[in-house]
Amino acid sequence: MTRVVGGSESRCTSGFPAELTSFVGRRDETADVRRLLSAGRLLTLTGPGGVGKTRLAGHVAGQVARAFPDGVWLVPLAALRDEAFVPHAVNDAFGVRNETVRPPLEILVDHLRERRLLIVLDNCEHLLRSCAVLAGTVLAATEGVRILATSRHRLGLAGEQLFEVPPLPAPAPEELSPSAVESFPALRLFADRAAAVVPGFTLGEGNQQAVARLCRRLDGLPLAIELAAVRVRALGVDQLVERLDDRYQLLTGGSPASAPRHRTLRSAVDWSHELCTPQEQLVWAWLSVFVGGFDLAAAEAVCAGAGVDPPAVVDAVAGLVDKSVLVREEHAGQVRYRLLVSLRDYGLEKLHDLGEATGTRRRHRDHFTRLGAEYEQAWFGPDQVEITERLRIDQDNFRAALDFCLTTPGEAQHGLRLAAGLWFHWAAGGIWGEGRHWMDGALRAGARPDVALTRAMWAGALTSLVHSRSAAVLVGLDPVRTAAVADRELPVPVPPPVPAGALGQGRVPASAAFIVLTRVELACTLVSRGRAADAIPLCAEAVALCEAHGEQWARSWALRTLALAHWSTGRYDRAAEHARACLRLPYTVRQHQSLARTLDLLAAAEALAGDAERAGVLRGAVDRIWHDIGGNPVESLRPGRPRAAEQHARRALGDRAYALAHRRGGCLSAEEAVAYALGEPREGAALAGRAMGAAPAVSPDPPAAPVPLTRRELQVAALVAQGRTNKQIADHLVIARRTAEGHVERILVKLGFHNRSQVAAWFSARSGS
Numbered sequence: 230m231t232r233v234v235g236g237s238e239s240r241c242t243s244g245f246p247a248e249l250t251s252f253v254g255r256r257d258e259t260a261d262v263r264r265l266l267s268a269g270r271l272l273t274l275t276g277p278g279g280v281g282k283t284r285l286a287g288h289v290a291g292q293v294a295r296a297f298p299d300g301v302w303l304v305p306l307a308a309l310r311d312e313a314f315v316p317h318a319v320n321d322a323f324g325v326r327n328e329t330v331r332p333p334l335e336i337l338v339d340h341l342r343e344r345r346l347l348i349v350l351d352n353c354e355h356l357l358r359s360c361a362v363l364a365g366t367v368l369a370a371t372e373g374v375r376i377l378a379t380s381r382h383r384l385g386l387a388g389e390q391l392f393e394v395p396p397l398p399a400p401a402p403e404e405l406s407p408s409a410v411e412s413f414p415a416l417r418l419f420a421d422r423a424a425a426v427v428p429g430f431t432l433g434e435g436n437q438q439a440v441a442r443l444c445r446r447l448d449g450l451p452l453a454i455e456l457a458a459v460r461v462r463a464l465g466v467d468q469l470v471e472r473l474d475d476r477y478q479l480l481t482g483g484s485p486a487s488a489p490r491h492r493t494l495r496s497a498v499d500w501s502h503e504l505c506t507p508q509e510q511l512v513w514a515w516l517s518v519f520v521g522g523f524d525l526a527a528a529e530a531v532c533a534g535a536g537v538d539p540p541a542v543v544d545a546v547a548g549l550v551d552k553s554v555l556v557r558e559e560h561a562g563q564v565r566y567r568l569l570v571s572l573r574d575y576g577l578e579k580l581h582d583l584g585e586a587t588g589t590r591r592r593h594r595d596h597f598t599r600l601g602a603e604y605e606q607a608w609f610g611p612d613q614v615e616i617t618e619r620l621r622i623d624q625d626n627f628r629a630a631l632d633f634c635l636t637t638p639g640e641a642q643h644g645l646r647l648a649a650g651l652w653f654h655w656a657a658g659g660i661w662g663e664g665r666h667w668m669d670g671a672l673r674a675g676a677r678p679d680v681a682l683t684r685a686m687w688a689g690a691l692t693s694l695v696h697s698r699s700a701a702v703l704v705g706l707d708p709v710r711t712a713a714v715a716d717r718e719l720p721v722p723v724p725p726p727v728p729a730g731a732l733g734q735g736r737v738p739a740s741a742a743f744i745v746l747t748r749v750e751l752a753c754t755l756v757s758r759g760r761a762a763d764a765i766p767l768c769a770e771a772v773a774l775c776e777a778h779g780e781q782w783a784r785s786w787a788l789r790t791l792a793l794a795h796w797s798t799g800r801y802d803r804a805a806e807h808a809r810a811c812l813r814l815p816y817t818v819r820q821h822q823s824l825a826r827t828l829d830l831l832a833a834a835e836a837l838a839g840d841a842e843r844a845g846v847l848r849g850a851v852d853r854i855w856h857d858i859g860g861n862p863v864e865s866l867r868p869g870r871p872r873a874a875e876q877h878a879r880r881a882l883g884d885r886a887y888a889l890a891h892r893r894g895g896c897l898s899a900e901e902a903v904a905y906a907l908g909e910p911r912e913g914a915a916l917a918g919r920a921m922g923a924a925p926a927v928s929p930d931p932p933a934a935p936v937p938l939t940r941r942e943l944q945v946a947a948l949v950a951q952g953r954t955n956k957q958i959a960d961h962l963v964i965a966r967r968t969a970e971g972h973v974e975r976i977l978v979k980l981g982f983h984n985r986s987q988v989a990a991w992f993s994a995r996s997g998s
Contacts, residue, residue, distance in 0.1 A: 254397055254414025255285055262289045262392055266347075266377060267296075269390045270368055273353075273378040276394035278571045279452030279494040282379040285394055286349050290377070295964045298971055299346040299373075306360070307352040307570045308520035308625035310632050315359035317663055319348065321624075325859035326659030326822055328696070333662060334363060336859045338370045345373030352570060353380035361386055396449030400441050415444035418451060422458035436466045443470045452571060453497035459553045460504070473500070498575050505552060512537070512545035513554060513568075514583060517576025518593045521625030522558065522567035527596055534592040560622055587637065594630040594643065597623070601650045608653045609741040611779030614815060620654050627651070635670045645671035645682055652685035653742065656692050657782045659822040659858070664689075684743070691746045695786060698757045699793055699826070700861075703833050703872050745771045745783040749790050756790070761797040768794060781816035785823050788814075792830050801838035805831055809907055818903055825854040825861070831906055833874035841881035842890050848875060849894020850902035889981075896978045938979060945972040949985050950992040 262285065265272050274282045290301045304322045309315065316333040320326075325340045327333055348367075353360040361384045364376050368388075378384060383391055399415035419440050420432040432440060443466075447453040460469050502510060515532050516523070525546065532542045546566065549555040555566045568576060580586045600623070604616045620627070627647075634644025648667035655664030668682060748771040752764035768791035775784035792807035808831040817823045829851045836844035855861045879887045897905060938946065941962075948958045959969040973985070982988055 254417065255281070255288065258285060258392075258394065259289055259292065262286075262377075263293060265390050265392055266293065266375060269388060270375045271364060271378070271384070271386060271388055272376070272390045272392060273380055273383055274392050274394050275380060275383060277450070277494065278381065278574075279450045279497075280394050280396055281451045282394050283351050284451070286351060286377055286379050290347065290349055293347065295968065297346045297375075298965075298968050299344040301347040301349065303349045303351060305351050306356055307573075308629070309356060310629070312356055312359040313666070314628065315356055315363050317666075319350075319363065320859070321660075324821070324857070327662035327859060328659050328693075328822065331662070334366060337363075338367060340856075340859050341367060341371050341374050343373075344371070346375075348374065348376045350376060350378040353378050353384065354382050357382060357384060360384055397444070397451060397454070399444035399449050401445075402438065402441070413441075413444075415449045415454060416440055419444060419454050419458050422455050423461045426459055426462045430461065439466045439470045443473060446470075446473055447497060450494050450497070452569070453494050456497050456501050456553060494571065495575075498572065501552060501554060502575070502579075505554070506545075506548065508537075508541060509545045509548045509552075509554075510579070511583075512542065513549060513572075513576050514579040514585070515589050516546075516549075516555070516566075517568060517573050517580055518586075518589050518629070519568070519626060520573075520629045521623070522565045523623075523626065524563060524565050527626075528566070530596040530599075531589060531592045534588075534595075563622075565622070590629075590633045590637075591640075593626070594633050594640075594647070597627050597630045598643065598647050598650075601627070601647055605650050605653060609745075609778060609780050609783070613657075613781055614819070617654075617657070617819075620651075620658075631667050631670075635667070635674050641671050641674035641676040642679075644674070645676035645679065649679075649681035649685035652688045653782075655685075656688050657816075657820065659820065661689055661692075688743065688746065691743075691750045692786075695746075695750050695753045695790065696826075698753045699789070699830075702753075702757050702793060702797060703829065703874065741774065741778075742780075742783050745774060745780075745787060749783070749786045752790050752794065756794050756797050759797075761794040764794040765791065781814045785811050785814050785817045785827070789827055789830055792834070796830065796834055796837075799837075801834045804834040805838065808834060812903055812906055818899070821854050821858045821899060824899060824903070825851050825858075828854070828902060828906060833872060836874035836878040836881075839881075841878035841887070844874065844878040845882060845887045845890030846894040846897075847902070847906060848878075849891035850897045850899075850905070851894075852891070853895040853897065854899060854902070892978055893981065896975050938976060942972055942976050942979075945969065946976055946988055946992045949973065949976070950989040952989070 262272065262274065266289070274286055276282055287303070290303070294301045302322050304319050306315065306318060309318060316337055320333050320337050320340075323337075323340060325336060327336050350360055350364070357380070360378065360380075364378070364384060365386050367374055368376065383389060397415035397418060398413055400413045404413075416432060416437070420430065424430040443457060444454055447457060457469060457473065464472065502513070505513065512528075512532055516528060518531065519527065525543065528546055529539045529542045532545075533539060537545075546555060550557050550566070554572055555568060558565050558567065577586070580589060600619075604620065608616060631644050631648055634640040634647065645668060648664060648671060651664065655661045664685070668685065672678070748767045752767040752771075755761065755764040755767075768787050771787035772784055772791065775781070775787060788807050788811035792804040792811070795801075795807065796804035808827055811817050811827045812824075812831070817827055828847050832844045832847035832851060835841075835847060882890065894902070944962065945958055948961060953961065955969045955973060956966055958964075958973075959966040962969070973988075976988055977983065977985075980988065980991060982991070
């Protein structure tokens, strides 16, 4: 298979949150970290909590992104408690899916082996062993991967470089001057954050000395300074410093030297806690059970169980936001909140001191169990996209609820029920390996098999059977030719009946998805036994049931199996028609496993319908998608053995032309591949015309016609047209020379050209016409 990485859809950075506040100072530190990162493959930023390790890592990542053709990827680990989930979290960050029971680290290594990228492992200190194992395994198995970790402790690997992130420097009294705020980042940070809560706040001669003293007292720790700056609104700078001085006299016995930096941060957080109302303090502790954020309904569910009325919860949340304890964010128009790691850890300590940790985590678990049950009930319907997004946003909370069940005596049965009830999430999201992890863990912890587990395992078995049998049919490994006549003459088994009124517009039971899957599995089995004609009505009935309720996931399965049935009977145009109908479902495009399988089937139909060039391009796109998400889980069915349709297309085109078509497909992003498959204008006019025939020296497209090049590739094409070399292009765009070479290569492949002069002629004609 042709491996293509760093394609047109590669992102420079992935997973890094938008910076809501300015990045202050750290110029020298940034330069040092970049230098160390270029000199070695593993660098760990260390330092106490609140010193700014995560913020510095994110800032550096944005600056070095151009040096990594396959991107810079953030893996946040603060929400994890189970060491076994570190490789799952990294796979999830990359969008790598595991529909099998293969070890997640093995799948990750396969995905990374040929790539050049940077992984940022953030907050490793509580998962040191797993992070060390993952980093060591990945670095030993790859050449182009580098890792930047943040942790309060080193990972302890050979070759690991360490950089201790220092606090922000604050001026001594004799260093104060009118320009001190520009020279000392601690002052600048305080002024910036204070101005956010007191509009018009500035640092000048009247308050500079007090702010400098405060920053020194807080040891230059960014988080402590930010927490203190919020108090300016209520106290003013002079009162703030006076109260902080009094507090530190009590804490340290008058000796600042006796307060290490971790004690400084703790003191600052203690002070913020004391300035909260008693109700806010309780809510802070209760909300610390959430990981990865939460919405107001979740906060009310957890706090209401402790006897707090919802209006009081709303007031407490507003107060904690006002005091910068909670961070307010928006996701897809939904308001959510989260605690910074240090403040969450503090809240958990208070929760344990109150003796309410188990009860609060149980209420948290109950809330997400109810959510999971609601999502399962509504899954077969028009809300699938919204449910999928909600599950993605609350993924860390579901994991935390499951972890509580598996680590708390007497809770394993609840964990099994929750994990099994999310069968649709594991199956539809292509993360069946994670679902099995939780279900197996619950059984090991003492849970008894029940109806929920049976339902989940049935769903997993059905989807696995359909995948494997569909692949076997396309490869030609089906037993049709050797099946006994008596077997082929057996009657078609009667599938479960459709629920009464299910084809109407009323709400259908959650079991409807299983009814559709059962029909799809039976139809696929019939196809594999040479009885495709019997499979068609089963699929048509399943599609009708899904369409009646706006369902997409099961419909994509039914449409693909319907296309497979028509393909097996030689009706390749009908097969392509149903495959394209599947590609028009938003679910298919969003879930890349489903997309790869659908494009694969369409490629087989195009090949045998006589359009070998399109088949080659589509097969290239399919291989690219599988490579990007961790590989085809049923690839072992045909090791080294090409599909019959692929062989047909190769014979029709010849090996060289087929390889070129396949290579073009491998340069398409998922969105471009869908547009090409559907013949949409943006690809039909630009890419398809070039993919179908001999490469022209000059493109006939008018300047307004869409082209298959990204904005960056168009910049490179313009420089090629000016006669610049790869080195000159790299210098002009401030990118690595190898990156420039990669851009030029992809331009040649996408346009179907063989040399730079053709690119120059094409660009000149496009610009001048």
